[in-house]
Amino acid sequence: MIKKTGLYIHIPFCVRKCNYCAFLSFDAETSPRKEYTDALVNEITYRGEQLGHPEIDTVYVGGGTPSVLDISQMRDIMHAVCKSFRVKEGAEITIEANPATLGRKDGVMLAKLQAYRFMGFNRLSMGVQAMDNDRLHYMGRLHTAENVVRDMELIRRKGFDNVNLDLMFSIPGETTEDALSDLERILGLDPEHISCYSLQIEEGTPFGDMAEAGELTEVPDEEDRRTYHEICRVLREAGYEHYEISNFAKPGFRSRHNSLYWDMSDYIGVGLGASGFTDGRRYKNISDIEAYIEAFAKLPEEGGRIEIPLEEDHLNSSFDNISEAVFTGLRRSEGISYEEALDAYMRCAEGPMHEDPQAAFWRIFAEAKEEAEDYVRRGLLIIDDKGLKLTEQGIDISNQIMSLFV
Numbered sequence: 001m002i003k004k005t006g007l008y009i010h011i012p013f014c015v016r017k018c019n020y021c022a023f024l025s026f027d028a029e030t031s032p033r034k035e036y037t038d039a040l041v042n043e044i045t046y047r048g049e050q051l052g053h054p055e056i057d058t059v060y061v062g063g064g065t066p067s068v069l070d071i072s073q074m075r076d077i078m079h080a081v082c083k084s085f086r087v088k089e090g091a092e093i094t095i096e097a098n099p100a101t102l103g104r105k106d107g108v109m110l111a112k113l114q115a116y117r118f119m120g121f122n123r124l125s126m127g128v129q130a131m132d133n134d135r136l137h138y139m140g141r142l143h144t145a146e147n148v149v150r151d152m153e154l155i156r157r158k159g160f161d162n163v164n165l166d167l168m169f170s171i172p173g174e175t176t177e178d179a180l181s182d183l184e185r186i187l188g189l190d191p192e193h194i195s196c197y198s199l200q201i202e203e204g205t206p207f208g209d210m211a212e213a214g215e216l217t218e219v220p221d222e223e224d225r226r227t228y229h230e231i232c233r234v235l236r237e238a239g240y241e242h243y244e245i246s247n248f249a250k251p252g253f254r255s256r257h258n259s260l261y262w263d264m265s266d267y268i269g270v271g272l273g274a275s276g277f278t279d280g281r282r283y284k285n286i287s288d289i290e291a292y293i294e295a296f297a298k299l300p301e302e303g304g305r306i307e308i309p310l311e312e313d314h315l316n317s318s319f320d321n322i323s324e325a326v327f328t329g330l331r332r333s334e335g336i337s338y339e340e341a342l343d344a345y346m347r348c349a350e351g352p353m354h355e356d357p358q359a360a361f362w363r364i365f366a367e368a369k370e371e372a373e374d375y376v377r378r379g380l381l382i383i384d385d386k387g388l389k390l391t392e393q394g395i396d397i398s399n400q401i402m403s404l405f406v
């Protein structure tokens, strides 16, 4: 199976922290954006060189809010990418943006979008989250539903024909009907791709504190699941393929970058706290912004080395590989085939395997078989002679089912 390679670039700045957010991001106004960009350019250059300037199929600039960077900063980053990696012809190149962060006036915004097009971006992912101004305000989002509509119009005017919109549901106080009304408004914008996530209350966030103080009531699980299945139904009827637990796309518009994560392909992560998976090794960059800037303040002399500061560094065993392949593969609508799972296993195994993939799979997961078959009887999992996949009901307890293979 031909595996692809992606590049993920993390921009850890936001205009303001949302009330539910536990992502790695800092205040854009007071953070050292220039120093960070310079360090990031150095990391891209260094990693590209260390890896022998590999070919890459996708680039994804995420955050945080990448659109808060100046045009010249983003240009420096993309210039470093093109110099350090061989970006394949037709690569998918995505930038994340939040509504109302591309510029206050239409002219400024159009100039930024135009610059993104020149830099090679051909996909834009926008964090819409809701289309009701009260809910947006409650979540601490900066934008309004009107901003989303205006931004989308300008994004289309600049020729972006591959746009993802993120929608959140189970926002405290929200009903299934509220979520569906947001979805209807999002569908009215006709995006090629929609990601839908239920809001999680995380410790250490304003919502987490409110929940602890009894000032916030989470949406009950039953309503959360009802909303999810209704969203799946509406999107299916609107012609979107439900290709991953939280992701829906018009035919031909699945996210190629995110698909790399679910099929055990290599991806190189650069930037603060970014994760990567290359040559069977999982790593995570440090999350301390000052230490990061210091580590990549300058490039070494020719032939010299930088000790890349990592928070995690793990060489996968063949069992890690097959276990992760099943865990991530089950997120996809097509599930995981025995062949693909074994392919992941063999990448770290010593010597060839002459066993039939199905037999080898169940030998490796012998202990999971009885419970897996019980999930099949309950209509939550499908097992056939190609592999296994979750049913739509099985998605409700996906973590439980996936954990059988860990």
Ligand code: SF4
Pocket: 013, 014, 016, 017, 018, 021, 022, 023, 025, 063, 064, 065, 098, 127
């Ligand atoms: S815009 Fe996204 S990354 Fe930034 S604070 Fe809000 S949720 Fe977090």
